[in-house]
Amino acid sequence: MPAEFTKTVTVRPATALEGVVRVPGDKSISHRYAMLAALADGVTRISHYAPGKDCQSTLKCLEQLGTIVSRHASFDRDTGAEVPTVQIVGRGLLGLQSPTADLDCGNSGSTLRMLAGILAAHPFTSVLTGDASLRRRPMLRVVTPLQQMGAEVTSFNGRPPVAVTGGNLQPITYRPESPSAQVKTAVLLAGLQTQGLTTFEEPAGTRDHTERALKAFGATVDVHGHVIRIAGGQRLTGRNLAVPGDPSSAAFWACAAAALPGSFLELRDVGLNPSRTAIFDVLRRLGADVDVQVDRVDAEEPVGRVRVRHRTMSRLDLTPADVPGLIDELPVLAALATHGGELRVTGAGELRAKESDRITALVNGLRALGADADELPDGFHVRGSRRLLGGQVDAADDHRLAMAFAVAGLGALEPTLIRGADAVDVSYPGFFDVLDALRK
């Protein structure tokens, strides 16, 4: 199968990184704001919309569903910088139109699973598909609850393409076997389009951007611990929103600064929603000097700055309970552990169902660079006792692996050549330029 991403980028070793970084807008929040804007009454303007391919896939799908989307650059009042801004004319609840072609979700699991929840209530058939990576990913987790609500949903052996024929949905009480914010979102958005009360009981807390975004658009969402309830039929109102910087993108810089002696990075305007900040606590537990400050709350989402300095790394075991709050940051934490210290992660079997098998591809890649790393059935073990050699590594069509290997390569003796490095465009276009600008 041909690789989706073909560019090779060379990462030279670095002694230290220094500077101030503003990472692109949060991918999870951008998807949600765009989808809720399409369901809202009136116009929504979203500044700092995530520039990566995943969030562009969401916009393209919404356009195919009859939504008018305009993209332009606006100027940030504080920094004077140009920021990607999107304007969406809402179609109102149940107002999307039947698409004339398959909906291409590209590389984005979030787009496919969350849109499925919205489309489950619309009385037409939509086919959701994506690139080779997405077509390998499990979809029964959304198919099952949406079928229970009354939609006709089929998949290809549990994988995309997923065909959704929407109908008159019934509210449900749903308890998934595994924690997933995407499944929670699909069920809550389907529930919003019923006539009754939908309840979602999470086995463990996951990112709660959907709950916060629904409130920002004027809906009432009832949250008691891990039990979330939404009443159907609530109208959403379009509004102006600013997306905070993505903490999962900031994590690459935070880990790089923690890894390299003499580094000091300040990450500004980062989303600091408590369901996303576990990475910064883990960096502290690993020994790094991390200072986090919330500056403001934008549309229910805390935003602030994070300062990170290197300190000698220690050993850390992450257990299954740690995993949901850190799921997208585990590859870069493994990369950090190659710089010293030691990291053992279990209970993260879900990593095998991401853009790549993020256990096998991660461990193989780190080993190719000379790391002392082992694969576990549901995690990995990395010992940072020896310096990496560098060399060639394959990003496995996975944006987070491309960036994690770059962070690992900063500590190597020789340059690291990352094949398929253009995968970074999925969530962080310009990642390698920022890296070069931060070299001390």
Ligand SMILES: O=C(O)C1=C[C@@H](OP(=O)(O)O)[C@@H](O)[C@H](O)C1
């Ligand atoms: O809800 C979201 O925005 C996301 C939830 C997580 O996936 P799961 O819901 O599959 O755990 C995460 O890995 C993904 O990058 C984004």
Ligand SMILES: C=C(OP(=O)(O)O)C(=O)O
């Ligand atoms: C898993 C990810 O995203 P998605 O599931 O939306 O493809 C990710 O960004 O790491």
